[in-house]
Amino acid sequence: MSFDYQAAFTKALGAVHSEGRYRVFADLERVRGRFPAAVIHKDDGTTEEVTVWCSNDYLGMGQNEEVLDAMKAATDHVGAGAGGTRNIAGTTHYHVRLEEELASLHQKEAALLFTSGYIANEATLSTLAKLLPNCVILSDELNHASMIQGIKGGRCAKLIWRHNDVEHLEELLSALPVSQPKIVAFESVYSMDGDIAPIEEICRIAKKYGALTYLDEVHGVGLYGEHGGGVAERDGVLDMVDCIEGTLGKAIGVMGGYIAGSAELVDAVRSYASSFIFTTALSPVLVAGALKSVQLLKAGQDLRARHQDRAAKLKAALAEQGLPVMESESHIVPLMVGDPVHCKGISDRLLNDFGIYVQPINYPTVPKGTERLRFSPSPLHTDEHIAYLVHALDALWTECKLAREEQPAPQVVA
Ligand SMILES: *Cc1c(COP(=O)(O)O)cnc(C)c1O
Numbered sequence: 001m002s003f004d005y006q007a008a009f010t011k012a013l014g015a016v017h018s019e020g021r022y023r024v025f026a027d028l029e030r031v032r033g034r035f036p037a038a039v040i041h042k043d044d045g046t047t048e049e050v051t052v053w054c055s056n057d058y059l060g061m062g063q064n065e066e067v068l069d070a071m072k073a074a075t076d077h078v079g080a081g082a083g084g085t086r087n088i089a090g091t092t093h094y095h096v097r098l099e100e101e102l103a104s105l106h107q108k109e110a111a112l113l114f115t116s117g118y119i120a121n122e123a124t125l126s127t128l129a130k131l132l133p134n135c136v137i138l139s140d141e142l143n144h145a146s147m148i149q150g151i152k153g154g155r156c157a158k159l160i161w162r163h164n165d166v167e168h169l170e171e172l173l174s175a176l177p178v179s180q181p182k183i184v185a186f187e188s189v190y191s192m193d194g195d196i197a198p199i200e201e202i203c204r205i206a207k208k209y210g211a212l213t214y215l216d217e218v219h220g221v222g223l224y225g226e227h228g229g230g231v232a233e234r235d236g237v238l239d240m241v242d243c244i245e246g247t248l249g250k251a252i253g254v255m256g257g258y259i260a261g262s263a264e265l266v267d268a269v270r271s272y273a274s275s276f277i278f279t280t281a282l283s284p285v286l287v288a289g290a291l292k293s294v295q296l297l298k299a300g301q302d303l304r305a306r307h308q309d310r311a312a313k314l315k316a317a318l319a320e321q322g323l324p325v326m327e328s329e330s331h332i333v334p335l336m337v338g339d340p341v342h343c344k345g346i347s348d349r350l351l352n353d354f355g356i357y358v359q360p361i362n363y364p365t366v367p368k369g370t371e372r373l374r375f376s377p378s379p380l381h382t383d384e385h386i387a388y389l390v391h392a393l394d395a396l397w398t399e400c401k402l403a404r405e406e407q408p409a410p411q412v413v414a
Contacts, residue, residue, distance in 0.1 A: 020340050021362060028052070028357075032068075035060040035380045040357065050351065051385055053358040053375050058223060058331065059303045060380045061253030061293045074288035082281035086270075090281030098291045102246070102258050105221075105229050105294060107238045110266035113258050113282055114275070117218050117247030120257035121146035122153060123273035124245065125185060125214065129154020131268055132181035138172055140164065140186040140197070144216060147185055163190075166201045173209035182211035188231035189219035192366050192374065194328025199232055203240035215241045222251030223304060223331060228297040248290040251297070256282045256290060306379035307331055310386070314377045317390045322404030323397060326372070333375040334361075335393070337402065343371035346396050354392040 016022045027041040036052045061067055074094065084090035095113055102111035114120040125147055129135045136157040139147065151158050161169040169184065176182060184206040186197050199215065206213045217230035225233025230246070232238045243265060248256035259266065270276060297303070311331040318325040318335060326334040337343040340362045347360040362371045377386070397404065 019363075020344075021364060026351075026357060026359070030063070032063050035063050036378060036385070038357065040351070048355060050355045050357040051381075051389075053356055053377075053381075053389060055376060055378070056250040057253050058251045058376060058378055059253065059297070059307060060378050061222070061251065061297070064253065064293065064296065066296060067253060067289045067293045070292035071285050071289040074285045078284050080285065081283050084281065085277065085279060086281045087277065092281070092284045092287070094284040094287040094291060095281060098287050098294070099258070101291055101294050101298075103260050105227060105298060106233075106244045106246075106260040107229070108244065108260040108266075109263040111258050111260040112266050112270055112276065113256055113287070115256065115279060115282060117216075117245065117249060117257035118146040118149075119275050119279075120245050120247075120259055121216060122150040123275040124243065124259050124269050125150030125183070126153030127269050127273040128183060128212070128214075128243075128265075129156040131272060132156075132183075135181045135183065136176060137183045137185055138169060138211070142190055142192075143185060143187060144218070147187075147216060151185070164195065164197050166198060166205055169202065170205045170209075173205065173211060176209070178210055182206075182209065183214050184211045185214040185216075187216040187218070188224075189217075189330045189332070191219045191332060192334065192361065192372075193326060194330040194332030194334055196231055196329045199235055200237045200240065203237060207240070212242045213240065214243045214245070216245045218245070218247045218250060219330070219332070221246040222294075222297045223307060226301070228294070228304065248286070248293075252290050252293045254290040254293060255286050303379050307377075310377040310379060310381050313383070314375060314381075314386050314389075317386055318393070321390060321394045321397075322406060323390070323393055324403065324405050331376070333377060335373045335375065337371050337373060338369055340368075340371045342400055342402060343373065346393075346400065347373060349396055350392055354388070356389055356392055 029039045031037045038050055038052050039047050040050050041047050082090040082092060099111045099113060114123060129137060137151050138159045138161055139151055140163055141160050142163045159172045161172055186202060188199060189196050203213050215232060220230035222228040224231045232241050243259055243261040245259050248254050311333055314333050315325050324336040326336055328334060343360040343362055347358055350356040350358060358373050358375060361374050
């Protein structure tokens, strides 16, 4: 008898179901010009308008008129796709200009585009690990799946340091031979807790032991620093970071990923990374939109200021009702539920009874017992949006008899 493939898939799905982590996607149509509004298509075939509270289009740039105009102009000018890999006919002038713009944003010599931030991490870390003889990567324990995948792909030694624990990092580094190549890999803003890495401290220690620093600024780019160069720009430590990785899909509002670093590092990744070389280049339409978005965010502070203001306002409003908003130094506002069933249940009720869409965050994205709702307020969420959300949460918290806490209004670092 031949192998029963469907049964194997069903069994695998059964495991996901029984662990309560089967993912159901919300079928959305964002309403252009009315961010954060979207229309949701429900299972019964009906539609309903909702307010989106969990988008990573942090600033609404995905609907910015100038970004859309740049994309339309590019479509009219050069058509839909790049037409090839970067090496074979796929490098357009848009790609070249965006790479220059991103290098300048991070004050680096060069930058390189990838299909996504995930691929940028996976390709770069695996390539660096293979190019550096006997390399060891020191990875923060909460690093994103794409970095973990890159480290695995590099087949090098790996050491995990406790989250944002610089003493532990130093302990591990100091035990390694000085001459051995080392990469310290970490993120600026950790997107589930909203905490921020001590970048300067980490880089100082890394330099002391001769390690290369690799920083994922996916949740910082566009949002922090005078030009939107990320938390490293805000902290004035861009020159201490050897390789910065970012996405064009979150605050930039389009799609794609990149790294920025020294000319040699970037050229080496360009020359060796399989998932950069053997894939079609990003559509010039996407690249044109990202270029406009980066330029707009470089030029003006208004959206960044309003973004931080909205986050602070939401945190304060939640704390005022004793709702257990987690201490977050960033624009991310996690609300602890601490139970997977309630977390999913409250998210369902918000959607069905209040027209509020926030995806529940359950295990394995976060540890068991720390299930939460993760809100991402944007500059376009109004006072009324915030008041209505807090009203809905307040009602559901009472109804589900969930614990409240007294806590001072959290601080926001701009
Ligand atoms: C989303 C994310 C990525 C991947 O970026 P994409 O452009 O969405 O592929 C990488 N790192 C972190 C920390 C992320 O949250």
